[in-house]
Structures are given as C-alpha cells and as structure tokens.
Amino acid sequence: MEPVSLILKASFIVITLLTVWQFYRAAKSKAFLIIIVVWMVLQVVIAQTGFYANTTAVPPRLMFQLIPTVIFMLVMFLTRAGKSFIDRLDIKQLTLIHTIRIPVEIVLYYLFLAKTIPQIMTFEGRNFDILAGLTAPLVFYFGFVKNKISRKGILIWNLVSLGLLINIVSIAVLSVNSPFQQFAFNESKAALANFPFNWLPSVVVPIVLFSHLASIRQLIIKPQQ
Numbered sequence: 309m310e311p312v313s314l315i316l317k318a319s320f321i322v323i324t325l326l327t328v329w330q331f332y333r334a335a336k337s338k339a340f341l342i343i344i345v346v347w348m349v350l351q352v353v354i355a356q357t358g359f360y361a362n363t364t365a366v367p368p369r370l371m372f373q374l375i376p377t378v379i380f381m382l383v384m385f386l387t388r389a390g391k392s393f394i395d396r397l398d399i400k401q402l403t404l405i406h407t408i409r410i411p412v413e414i415v416l417y418y419l420f421l422a423k424t425i426p427q428i429m430t431f432e433g434r435n436f437d438i439l440a441g442l443t444a445p446l447v448f449y450f451g452f453v454k455n456k457i458s459r460k461g462i463l464i465w466n467l468v469s470l471g472l473l474i475n476i477v478s479i480a481v482l483s484v485n486s487p488f489q490q491f492a493f494n495e496s497k498a499a500l501a502n503f504p505f506n507w508l509p510s511v512v513v514p515i516v517l518f519s520h521l522a523s524i525r526q527l528i529i530k531p532q533q
Contacts, residue, residue, distance in 0.1 A: 312422050317504055320415050324348075324507045327408045331515050334401035337393070344511070351510045352503050360501035368484045370500065370509060374477075377514035381521065394522045395530070402519040403448045403462075406469060409441030412512060419499045426483055426495035435476045440469035463527040470520040477513060 328344055351373070354360065360369045384390030413435065419425045420432070427433045447465050451457035457465075482489060484497055499505040 312419065312424060312499065316415060316418055316422070319411070320507070321504045323408060323411050323415065324504065324511055327405065327512050327515050330401060330405045330408065331519065334398040334405070334519070335393070335396075336398075348507065348511055351506055355501065355503040355506045360506055361498070363484070363497075363501075368481070370481065370484050373506060373510040374481075374514075377510065381514070381518055384518075385521070385525070391525075394525055397522050397526070399523050399526050400448060400452045402523045403444060403452065405519045406440050406444035406516065408512070409437050409444070409516065412508070413438040413441065415505075419505065422499075424496050424499035424505075426497060428479055428483060429476065434479055437472045437476050440472050443469075459527055463524060466520050466523050466527065470517075470524070473513070473517060473520065477509075480509070 328341075328348075331344075332341055354372075360373070362369055384394060413431055416425060416435070417430045417432065420427050420430045429435055431438050443465065447457060447462060451462045451465075480500070483495075500509060
C-alpha cells in the first residue's frame with residue numbers, strides 16, 4: 309500500500325472508536341462492547357496477516373469483512389431476543405451516529421489523494437454518503453428536540469440515507485478485483501485491506517447500517533412512541 313500519514317490512520321482509529329461509543333450510548337449494553345471489541349481485535353489480527361491484501365481470491369476477501377456482520381444482523385432481526393434488543397435502542401442516539409459519516413468521507417477523500425482507494429468511492433466520484441452525515445444533526449434537532457419533523461419524515465430520511473449507504477457499499481464491492489468488477493480497474497483499493505481502514509467495512513459500515521435498520525423498525529412498529 310502507498311504510504312498513508314500517521315495522522316490519517318490515527319484519525320480513522322478515533323472515528324471508529326467514536327462510532328462504537330455512540331452506538332453504546334444508544335444500546336447501553338456491555339455485551340455489545342464485548343462482542344464489538346473482540347470483533348475489532350480479530351479484524352486487526354487478520355489484516356496483519358495480509359489475508360485481505362489478496363486481490364485475486366474468489367470470492368473477494370472484502371466479503372469476509374461484510375458477511376459475518378450481515379449474518380449477525382439477520383439473527384438480531386429474526387430472533388425474539390434480538391428484536392427486543394433493537395426495540396430498546398435509543399433512536400435519538402441512533403440518528404446522531406450518522407454524523408460520523410462526515411469525517412469518514414473526508415478520510416476517504418484523503419485516501420484517494422494518497423492513491424489507496426479509487427476516486428469513485430469518494431464524494432468526487434459517486435459517493436454521496438456525506439449528505440446523510442450533514443443532515444443527521446438537523447434531523448435529530450428538528451425531529452426529536454423541536455418535534456418539527458414527523459416520524460414519517462424521519463422514516464423517509466432513514467430510507468434515503470440507507471439508500472446512500474447501499475450505493476457506496478455496492479460501488480466498493482464492484483470496485484474490488486473479482487469476476488464481477490465493474491469500476492476502478494486501474495486504481496488501488498489497498499487501504500480497505502489494511503489496518504485501521506479495514507475497520508470501515510467490518511465495523512463502521514455495519515454499525516451505520518444496523519442503526520438505520522433498527523430506526524426504521526422502531527419508526528414502523530412504534531409510530532406513536
């Protein structure tokens with residue numbers, strides 16, 4: 309991987325820890341902290357072995373960062389205990405989590421400048437995820453503090469922001485070297501295979517995704533809360 313500044317690496321470590329801390333504020337769950345810390349340490353160890361750096365493997369090694377978290381989320385949404393946990397989450401804090409998408413997008417831009425991710429994955433390309441981050445504090449303030457945005461409006465915002473997230477995840481998946489690659493054939497994607505930036509697909513994105521899905525569930529099944 310091309311050299312990336314220590315400041316950029318340290319910044320992303322802080323971003324990831326803030327994401328975890330913000331979700332903990334919504335969950336107030338020690339079990340969550342234990343699980344996420346174990347998962348984060350595991351991802352550090354795997355990245356250090358060079359496992360994710362294999363760009364010729366099929367399926368793409370990136371999938372091993374995403375699939376376990378997707379399976380975990382499915383279990384949470386399909387089991388009684390999982391649904392009970394989801395319904396106890398603080399939707400206000402779940403909304404504020406999305407402000408983290410602003411510094412994430414700034415880091416991605418500088419990783420592009422360092423030639424370690426393709427331009428298409430930044431706001432100079434086809435990544436519009438920063439819009440969710442910029443609007444999150446407004447939705448929190450006017451939706452939950454001032455009650456100027458209806459729950460239907462908050463639901464729509466979650467759905468649109470979820471679409472933005474799915475957009476960039478799809479672009480990332482279709483940019484890695486694989487038989488299904490569609491983008492960024494001649495650009496490096498090395499950052500996401502190395503610590504700490506491998507925490508983006510394995511930690512930050514799953515938390516952001518889960519926060520949207522949990523909020524959407526609460527807004528649909530408990531509209532008068």
